[in-house]
Amino acid sequence: MSRYELKIIARIMLIGVGLYVALQTFLSIMSSLATITFTSSEKLKEINLILIPLGLYTVMVIVILYLLFRSATLFSDKIIGPEPLEETRISGIAFALRLVCVLAGVMFIYWSIPYLIVTVYQYITNMNSANSSGTRTINMGMSPITDIVKYIILLSLGVYLAYGAPHFVRWQVRMTLKQCNKMSQEQQSS
Amino acid sequence: MTRPHLIAKLILLMAGIHLLMHSLSGIISIVSALHQNFVPETLTLRVCIEILKTIVTLVMSLLLLFWSGWLVRILTGQTPDRVEIVSNRWIIAGFRFTVCFCGLLCFYNRILMLFYYVPAIIKGPNALSYTTLQGQTSLISAKILVGILVEIAAWIITIYLILGAPHYINWQLRSSAVKQGVKI
Numbered sequence: 001m002s003r004y005e006l007k008i009i010a011r012i013m014l015i016g017v018g019l020y021v022a023l024q025t026f027l028s029i030m031s032s033l034a035t036i037t038f039t040s041s042e043k044l045k046e047i048n049l050i051l052i053p054l055g056l057y058t059v060m061v062i063v064i065l066y067l068l069f070r071s072a073t074l075f076s077d078k079i080i081g082p083e084p085l086e087e088t089r090i091s092g093i094a095f096a097l098r099l100v101c102v103l104a105g106v107m108f109i110y111w112s113i114p115y116l117i118v119t120v121y122q123y124i125t126n127m128n129s130a131n132s133s134g135t136r137t138i139n140m141g142m143s144p145i146t147d148i149v150k151y152i153i154l155l156s157l158g159v160y161l162a163y164g165a166p167h168f169v170r171w172q173v174r175m176t177l178k179q180c181n182k183m184s185q186e187q188q189s190s
Numbered sequence: 191m192t193r194p195h196l197i198a199k200l201i202l203l204m205a206g207i208h209l210l211m212h213s214l215s216g217i218i219s220i221v222s223a224l225h226q227n228f229v230p231e232t233l234t235l236r237v238c239i240e241i242l243k244t245i246v247t248l249v250m251s252l253l254l255l256f257w258s259g260w261l262v263r264i265l266t267g268q269t270p271d272r273v274e275i276v277s278n279r280w281i282i283a284g285f286r287f288t289v290c291f292c293g294l295l296c297f298y299n300r301i302l303m304l305f306y307y308v309p310a311i312i313k314g315p316n317a318l319s320y321t322t323l324q325g326q327t328s329l330i331s332a333k334i335l336v337g338i339l340v341e342i343a344a345w346i347i348t349i350y351l352i353l354g355a356p357h358y359i360n361w362q363l364r365s366s367a368v369k370q371g372v373k374i
Contacts (some may be wrong), residue, residue: 024216096287104294111298150305154298161294172354176286179356180279187278 010076010099016107018068024110026062029054056121057114066108093176097169105161108154118152119144191366194266196276198289201316207292207351208256209247210298214340214347216244221336229283239260255358259365285359292356293351300341300348 054065191199220240254261276284 093283096283097290100287100291102292106246107295108298146305150302153300157297159299172286172290175354175356176283179286179354179359180282183278183282183360 007076010095011100013075013103014068014106017103018065021061021068021106021110023063025058028114029058056117058115060117061110064106068106094169094173096163097172097176099162101165101169103161105158105165108158108161112151112158113156116148116155119151123148129148191276191280192266193213193274193276195223195262196264196281196284198262199258200284202254202258202265203285203288206251206258206288207296208336209254210243211296211344212253213244213247214344216240216247218333220244234339281360281363281366285317285362286354288354289351289358293353294347296344296348296351300345303341303344307341309335 126144220237223236223240
């Protein structure tokens with residue numbers, strides 16, 4: 001498979017993920033707007049709890065989409081690698097693994113960002129209400145700090161994967177080739 | 191194995207892994223159904239539905255993971271006379287990419303659940319139990335215990351997938367070679 005074909009595949013996959021993210025964002029905005037429409041005027045104060053994280057989330061998603069659509073060439077170049085390797089089969093395997101990692105990374109970022117924003121926002125709101133009323137509500141019986149740490153870990157993993165997870169890809173390529181050689185040796189001996 | 195066969199097998203493999211993880215969470219649903227305060231008739235029905243759902247999901251996942259040949263043949267239809275046979279190297283690589291991708295996606299959920307169950311392991315089952323009006327705690331603890339066991343199984347599967355599931359891929363390769371040999 002030529003480098004041009006690999007680049008096209010990478011771009012198609014990236015744009016596919018971008019379209020998925022766009023669709024999901026559109027659906028979540030629509031459902032949030034429906035919630036706001038049916039909210040009574042007494043609960044109008046609580047709308048901030050939906051609108052602010054949703055606004056931040058939308059901005060983040062727009063940034064991700066911008067990167068995926070406008071800089072798809074940049075990303076696909078990064079996935080394929082700067083220089084052709086000696087053997088095209090190694091280049092192809094590394095490319096596919098890097099693509100898998102980038103796609104998983106984008107999904108990690110896409111899944112963790114909204115929860116991170118909401119958790120941080122709820123934590124700040126709770127801190128403010130605790131300061132004013134002296135009481136604090138803890139979500140799901142778990143510390144909000146634990147939630148924040150959890151999503152920061154997931155976001156960091158997502159960034160590492162979206163960057164192409166070089167160590168992991170190198171190890172996987174090595175193991176794949178090892179398995180291929182082992183299998184061909186077994187077939188030759190039998 | 192031809193290219194359409196490989197693509198079909200990989201898609202079915204992804205579906206199979208998804209269903210396998212789903213069936214694991216079904217076990218927790220069964221224990222949750224036992225915990226909820228239903229009248230006996232409804233409880234039996236609810237538990238039966240959950241058990242049936244889990245068994246069906248598990249059977250379907252095993253079919254997709256280990257005996258998907260017949261479904262692949264249905265999906266790909268009749269193979270034309272001149273079809274390029276995919277080399278073993280690309281079969282191994284294709285399976286590895288797929289299991290790796292599924293493993294990474296499962297890893298996300300495992301990290302989420304890790305932060306839920308670790309306090310229970312450290313502080314004991316009561317750490318995560320929420321109080322009901324009836325003050326039931328025994329079944330909640332059982333739920334957490336089952337949850338931890340299911341989570342351990344899910345972690346083992348996830349790590350095996352991220353490592354590339356070498357034994358499973360070897361088995362797939364051998365079985366497809368045997369089938370090619372007998373011209374099924």
